[in-house]
Amino acid sequence: MSRQIERWIHEWQDRSDEPVCAYVYDLEGIRNHVRKMLESMPEQTRLFYAIKANPDKRIIEALLPLVKGFEVASIGELLLVREVSESVPIVFGGPGKKDIELETALEKNVAYIHVESLLELRKIVMLAKERKRHIHVLLRINLRTNTLPQTKIAMGGRPSPFGLDESFIEEAIALLREEGNHYVHFAGFHFHSLSNNLQAELHAEMVELYLRKVEEWKRSYELDVQVINAGGGFGVSYDDTPGFNWQRFTGLLAESEAVRALGGTRLFFEPGRFIVADHGYYAAEVIDIKQSHDQWFAVIRGGTHHNRLPASWGHNHPFRVVPTDRWPYSFARPEISHASVTIVGELCTPKDRLHTDAQLESLRVGDVLLFEKSGAYCWTISHHDFLGHPHPKFHYITEGD
Known part of the structure; x- marks a missing residue:
């Protein structure tokens, strides 16, 4: 894969004077990854893709034949999936669903709506009755427990805007059983308590809970x-x-008596980041190298308006240097050797940093930095139009490339 991307970078520089700035998505890599995930999953389980991690239409199309369906969290995501398929199962979540979104969910035949509050449930019952549309719902529950794994982002086991507090289950069930409700059908429960858990054993224990x-x-x-x-x-x-050991996790599920006892009940998983993160790359050319107060900075064509994840999460994003030969100027090409370098973008803000104090053997203006693990929550969470810089290009690697 690295050679394919490097070849594409060199081809870019051969045909264009424009600095390299692009996302590269390995569609075949994503498909192969999902195939391996499916191989180890117990028969009672089903795999959905949460498109919030990366709603690129080409990725949705690539996953369509493999996953059970897609999880969406807005009307825009719902309609995007329906552009790809009119029939693939959709589960619709999110804590702030508006009436128009619920109406569209009914019209577009989503498989399940994740109910986030008693008010939302009352609205679904009302709208379904008015339109005479049947819909299945899953009650999203925020458990009252302190035994969930601890991660940087937690949505359950503590006060949270997400889901129904566990204490309201009885009232929700009563609403669904009210006389006159012939259209909204209870199908089960939904849990989403945390994000980016790296511990397979703790995740399996959470599912057991x-x-x-x-x-x-x-x-x-x-x-x-x-x-x-x-x-x-x-x-x-x-x-x-x-990283998260998927085979270890699914192996623990396969050994679980609780999973074996599910019978006809299906256990859904809806990962996003884990499916696509490792198969996306952000390529950005170095356009300047400068020294300030004894510290080196490399300025790239791009930055956090394209890839906001490192600034959002406060981490140094992994990257490697792709050396290139293009240098069209008569004066010397700036370069540094065996130095600590901070990678910054082209925005007029000191927060536009992707990596602080990277230890590099060599770097020259015109080289390209390839930020790995950029397939999830990188482009789509970014403030694309801040300062009006051009958007990156998008390149896709498919079977046979």
Whole structure:
């Protein structure tokens, strides 16, 4: 893969005077990764892709034949998936669904709506009745427990705007059972308690907790649970910390008595970052190297308006240098050797940093920095039009490239 991208970078510089600035998505790499994920999943489980991690239409198309469906969190995401397929199952989440979004979800035949509040549930019942549209719902539950794994981003086990507090389950069930509700059907529960967990064992324990809780609620409220959606949150490491071990996780699930006892109940997972992060690259050419107060800075064509993840998460994003030969000027080409360099972008703000104090053997203006692990939450969370710089190009690697 590295050679393919490097060849493409050199071809860019041969045909254009424009500095390299692009996202490269390895579609075949994503497909192969998902195939390996599916191989180790127990038969009771199903895999969805949470497109918030990267809603690129080409990625959705590449995953369409492989995943069970897609998780969306807005009307825009929902319509994007429906552009690709009118029939693929969609699960629709998000804490602030407006009436028009709920109406569209009914019209576009989403498979499940994740209910985030009692008010939202009342609105779904009202709208479904008005339109005579049947819909299945999963109650998203924020558990009252302190035993969940701790990560940088947590949405459950603490006060949170996400989901129904566990104490409101009985009231939600009562709403669904009210006389006159013939259209909104309880299908099960949804949990999404954290993001970017790197520990497979703790994730498996968390899923076990979900299954135990659901078993209690089934008995207490005499429920027919068709689906338990355990969400995503599978982590990707952006430093030397070991990443999430999917095979270890699915192996633990396969050994679980609670999973084996699911019967006809299906256990959903909806990862986003874990599916695409390692198969996206952000390539940005070095346009200047300067020294200030005894510190070296490399300025790239691009920055946090294209890849906001390192600034958002406060980490140094991993990258490597792709040496190039292009230098069209008569004066000397700036370069540094065996130096500590901070990588910054072209924006007029000191927060436009992608990596601080990188130890580099060599770097020249005109070389290209290839930021790895840039397939998730990089382009789409960025403030693209700040200062009006041109957007990056997008390049896709497919089978046979």
